[in-house]
Amino acid sequence: MKHILVARVENKPGVLNRVASLFRRRGFNIDSLTVGETEVPEISRMTIVVDASRTDATRVVHNLYKLVNVIAVEDISEQPSVVRDLVLLKVNADARTRPEIIQLTQVFRGKVVDVAPESLILELTGEEDKIRSFIEVMRPFGILEMVRTGIVAMTRGSSPNGHAVARGNGSVV
Amino acid sequence: MELTGAEILWECLLREGVEVVFGYPGGAILPTYDAMNFYPVRHVLVRHEQGAVHAADGYARASGRVGVAIATSGPGATNMVTGIATAMMDSSPIVCITGQVPTAAIGSDAFQETDVTGITLPITKHNYLVTDVHDLARVVKEAFYIARSGRQGPVLIDLPKDVQIARTEFVYPEGPVELPGYQPRTVIPPEDLERAVELINSARRPIILAGHGVLMSGAMRELREFAERGRIPVAQTLLGLGNFPASHPLCLGMMGMHGEAFVNQAIQEADLLLAFGMRFDDRVTGNVKTYAPKARKIHVDIDPSELNKNVRVEVGIVGDLKAVLLELLPHVEPVDRSAWLEQIDEWRDDTRRRDILNWDGGGKLWGAHVIHDLWRATEGNAIIVTDVGQHQMWEAQYYRHEHPFTLITSGGLGTMGFALPAGIGAKLARPDDEVWVVAGDGGFQMTQAELATAVQERVSIRIAIINNAYLGMVRQWQEFFYEKRYAATPLVNPDFCKLAAAYDIPASASPGGTRSSPPWRRPAKWTGPC
Numbered sequence A: 001m002k003h004i005l006v007a008r009v010e011n012k013p014g015v016l017n018r019v020a021s022l023f024r025r026r027g028f029n030i031d032s033l034t035v036g037e038t039e040v041p042e043i044s045r046m047t048i049v050v051d052a053s054r055t056d057a058t059r060v061v062h063n064l065y066k067l068v069n070v071i072a073v074e075d076i077s078e079q080p081s082v083v084r085d086l087v088l089l090k091v092n093a094d095a096r097t098r099p100e101i102i103q104l105t106q107v108f109r110g111k112v113v114d115v116a117p118e119s120l121i122l123e124l125t126g127e128e129d130k131i132r133s134f135i136e137v138m139r140p141f142g143i144l145e146m147v148r149t150g151i152v153a154m155t156r157g158s159s160p161n162g163h164a165v166a167r168g169n170g171s172v173v
Numbered sequence B: 001m002e003l004t005g006a007e008i009l010w011e012c013l014l015r016e017g018v019e020v021v022f023g024y025p026g027g028a029i030l031p032t033y034d035a036m037n038f039y040p041v042r043h044v045l046v047r048h049e050q051g052a053v054h055a056a057d058g059y060a061r062a063s064g065r066v067g068v069a070i071a072t073s074g075p076g077a078t079n080m081v082t083g084i085a086t087a088m089m090d091s092s093p094i095v096c097i098t099g100q101v102p103t104a105a106i107g108s109d110a111f112q113e114t115d116v117t118g119i120t121l122p123i124t125k126h127n128y129l130v131t132d133v134h135d136l137a138r139v140v141k142e143a144f145y146i147a148r149s150g151r152q153g154p155v156l157i158d159l160p161k162d163v164q165i166a167r168t169e170f171v172y173p174e175g176p177v178e179l180p181g182y183q184p185r186t187v188i189p190p191e192d193l194e195r196a197v198e199l200i201n202s203a204r205r206p207i208i209l210a211g212h213g214v215l216m217s218g219a220m221r222e223l224r225e226f227a228e229r230g231r232i233p234v235a236q237t238l239l240g241l242g243n244f245p246a247s248h249p250l251c252l253g254m255m256g257m258h259g260e261a262f263v264n265q266a267i268q269e270a271d272l273l274l275a276f277g278m279r280f281d282d283r284v285t286g287n288v289k290t291y292a293p294k295a296r297k298i299h300v301d302i303d304p305s306e307l308n309k310n311v312r313v314e315v316g317i318v319g320d321l322k323a324v325l326l327e328l329l330p331h332v333e334p335v336d337r338s339a340w341l342e343q344i345d346e347w348r349d350d351t352r353r354r355d356i357l358n359w360d361g362g363g364k365l366w367g368a369h370v371i372h373d374l375w376r377a378t379e380g381n382a383i384i385v386t387d388v389g390q391h392q393m394w395e396a397q398y399y400r401h402e403h404p405f406t407l408i409t410s411g412g413l414g415t416m417g418f419a420l421p422a423g424i425g426a427k428l429a430r431p432d433d434e435v436w437v438v439a440g441d442g443g444f445q446m447t448q449a450e451l452a453t454a455v456q457e458r459v460s461i462r463i464a465i466i467n468n469a470y471l472g473m474v475r476q477w478q479e480f481f482y483e484k485r486y487a488a489t490p491l492v493n494p495d496f497c498k499l500a501a502a503y504d505i506p507a508s509a510s511p512g513g514t515r516s517s518p519p520w521r522r523p524a525k526w527t528g529p530c
């Protein structure tokens, strides 16, 4: 099972390095890690995806808490949430295949963001499964280049993530 | 008042109550050394920066206060690495201050530039590179707070030369430290306590595993009350020795690879392990798959990442041990566990019969006997600072630690060369106590240069070198696991007495042959019986 961890961290130089160094040192296997701004300028937000079959997500949470710059961590896998990944795909496309590719992209509610004589760049946002099947659908046309942002996530409803006050086992050391 | 960065540093150190610092100067830290002249702080000049960190570590472990070490950039800072890793593994609170090349030169491979915060990232609890003098006072305050709170540990501050020179208005940050991501206080969930009480009162063969955390938390009295009330025997980790009186009938002594067989036997047969401030190190558990299979486990530790790390437990309680024990104590029922205690005593007697102390030694001087004699000569009241090797384990087995904070040793990292500099630090922390450095002939030579430090600073430690002309512990492994192929373990040593003489340190040797009594009680400042 995939665990999605949301971490609010201080927006300071070197914090990403501390987190990455922790994962390397403890031998944690991470599927993806994204960092970005939040509604508060002094705080960045990390979304970390852990494959629980290889790494114990609870251990990741506890070790993240040991970093002084990590403010709060929450495992949101069990909560109803919006999970998104974005992919850019550059695929082979000539006059013959172009209409079919465009049509398929529309079926996935993706976008064509660049058109060149021999290729197209497609953009798709969605949950991992959707992205994966889109990639599989495009593969026969010839994928020239691909990039993914990695997962970002947010729980549904009005209470914000990662504001959980340290308590009991989630306490900070 | 306008002060330089260097002056601000000393102002802040004084406000932390720092009286002694251990260090070694160099170009990038010179402004700080220059400013030191104007502050009432004792500087101990070591002979190698590793020694400065071990001394700060020994100082911290002996005093319960934060130890401070200072070095220059580049090689000075990299020489500190072993010391910092040692302190990290044993949760020892120290603050290391390193000089750094000027901020403008950082990243240019300038002379004596090293990425010290990068290097020490995984071996510090936290570290700082200060690039703006306005941050300095706050950083120093945070560093001390982080070092001594929660699970304690080393913090490093890297100070570029221009920041030491820059001037600014000195405003000390009064009030509590504000770190949004660091809250070492914990709340103990009542349902965990309830579950723990249930397991404790229903256990028939419980054992307390008492670790370093007992000492760090100052929970010695609570531990004793807990054990006595529940009639529960206490086994100790290496770093936990002293947390429970060795003479107490419920005290089993050290567990694990180097503990006595009966202790481990009891753990294997126990139906409940009460792990108090210990972390199930592999030297304690051996193979975790076969470790204490019949026992349920309750683990109390201040660091949540230690729970279920090495051993799965039924109840994990995060918190300061003393606070947790105070919560548990009123609920511990006096259960009759005499059958269990008698069983353990039977195993213990069997071990005793085979004890080396009940043997005349075959005309040779044995390490265990030396330690036993040292224990008797000091009436168990000395602070013993050991190095790493066989002598360390003999010490742990044969010096019976009655009082807390009387054993200082590198447990987690097992750093040879630790004893002499750490002993210097310990003696400066507790000048009225007798401090004995107990080292092997191998490890002693790793940091023997610090003899000069002890002489220059008139630190009256006593030193016992257990000279077996071998890297004994490695030899022991070669003997058991490598069919006695003694590769690179025999030592050709200097005459340690002559070495001591070169430093004007009185010394004498107790050669093997008879079980003579080394001159433990000489009035001399130092002795180096070999």
Ligand SMILES: Cc1ncc(C[n+]2csc(CCOP(=O)(O)OP(=O)(O)O)c2C)c(N)n1
Pocket (backbone or CB within 6 Å): B387, B388, B389, B390, B391, B392, B414, B415, B416, B417, B439, B440, B441, B442, B443, B444, B466, B468, B470, B471, B472, B473, B474
């Ligand atoms: C810095 C360092 N290097 C190597 C080791 C591995 N090691 C562990 S014990 C030991 C032998 C120690 O010999 P000595 O100091 O003479 O003590 P003895 O075991 O003989 O009492 C060695 C080499 C270590 N622990 N630390």
Ligand SMILES: [Mg+2]
Pocket (backbone or CB within 6 Å): B389, B440, B441, B442, B466, B467, B468, B469, B470, B471, B472
């Ligand atoms: Mg030796």
